[in-house]
Amino acid sequence: MTRHLVLLGGGHANLHVLESLADSPLPDVRVTLVSPYRLQIYSGMLAGWIAGHYPLAACAIALDRLAAAAHAEFLCIRACEIETASRCIRLADNWTIDYDLLSIDIGSDVSIDRLQYASDRVAPVRPLQRFAERYRQYTVNGKNEPIAIVGGGMAGIEIACALRVASGYRADVTLLAGRDGIVPTQNSTLKTRLKNALKARGVMIVDEDACGVDGMRVETSSGQHLAAALVVLATGPQAPSLLRGSGLPLDEAGYLTVDASLRSTGSTAVFAAGDCARFPDDGVVRSGVYAVRQGAILAHNLRAVLMGGSVQDFHPQRRALYLIATGSRHAVATWGPWSWEGEWVWWWKRHIDRRFVCRFRRY
Structure with a gap:
């Protein structure tokens, strides 16, 4: 029996899931990616685009191409409501899509x-x-x-x-x-x-x-x-409005609560990662740094649920490296109590950002 995996949102973690599926497809699993945008702009390069260091195309990942490489159907449409009890998502234009397993990575609102x-x-x-x-x-x-x-x-x-x-x-x-x-x-x-x-x-x-x-x-x-x-x-950030009324457990701020394996605390059929989720460790801030690291765990656990394996827990690092662009070829780095700045930090940030985007544009 073919099962249906739905990836809701093109966030950092779901990108890793698509990469995993492109490299190693799952048998008897139909995959659908739902996002209102065909291009996912990488937040780490947004300031670089504004400053004129990159064209916008160099900062974007084509979700339709990545989905095709992962043998997934891509629906470029807005999700309006998640109905957990019936395992379906209501989309714009009165569309509905059912799922057996759902991965939510829709980020947060401002x-x-x-x-x-x-x-x-x-x-x-x-x-x-x-x-x-x-x-x-x-x-x-x-x-x-x-x-x-x-x-x-x-x-x-x-x-x-x-x-x-x-x-x-x-x-x-x-x-x-x-x-x-x-x-x-x-x-x-x-x-x-x-x-x-x-x-x-x-x-x-x-x-x-x-x-x-x-x-x-x-x-x-x-x-x-x-x-x-x-x-x-x-x-x-503030919690995305799409989560309200889903029937999934939310914290007091409206974020979806998950356990250490990134699974919803209220549904075994729902996983979530990135800015839309609240983790058992309150020290996990809403940052792409953590969302990227959750990607490999999310990909493993979705595969494990579908193939009958064991899930893994996400263990956030105690300190995260942040690289902050501050103008023309200058940046500030911070890691825990330490910080550095200069043109060399800007080149370091440029290397990391370009490598991330190129990773998902190789398909």
Whole structure:
């Protein structure tokens, strides 16, 4: 009897599953990949694309080609609802797809709880495909007009520096880091390196929250109004709305709870990885660094369930390496309490990023 494995989302972990299936297909298993986007843009190279270091095509993985190599059907369509009880997924245009085993890797949404807006000038950084479209529109209609980035995390810092480089240092770029300042959970040495990099690129740092967007202005928590032709939301993750109403156990923030094997705590037929999942170890942050490492475990465990083998547990590393691009051929590295910076770090990051993308473009 043929069983149906559905991969929902083209995130880092599901890419590894497709790679595993391309190298070693499963007998009597039908595979379907569902994603609303044909190209998966690699988040680690987004700032490099903005800064002009790469064309967008060099940052993207063609999901349809990878699916074909994995002998999987690719459905380029949006998922609307997961119905766990009946083991089906409702798709746009009134389509429905059934599954015997489901792997969810849909990432997270951008947190907008504190920011009310209704403007086509606002560009959340996720999904990356939509952000790329919005940024392209800005470059056509208002290049070198002022820009505000909301969010003082690593993503916001990367994008702020990249935007200054992209404009030839002509566009005013403001980083609204929030009341806790940039990277509030990181050590003081890293904060200093990143703050110095922002100032060296001419990025204005405002340690306030953004409260709303009105036309060409952003209002801050103190009542300031900052000019902005484009407002980039890099405000951190929030749980994807698709998980609500699925019948799967979620944590208090709405993320899907999984055990150490990446299996849902409420269904033996559902696995999840990446930013959409909550793991037993709360130290696993929502980062592509961990999602990539989950990929091999996810691929093994899906194969084990389908073929009658034993599942493995995911053991996150205690420390993760982060490489943060800070403009034109400069980057900052951090690993635990240590950090480094310079052009050599940028080349190191470039090598790792290009190797990752090329890995899934070889089919």
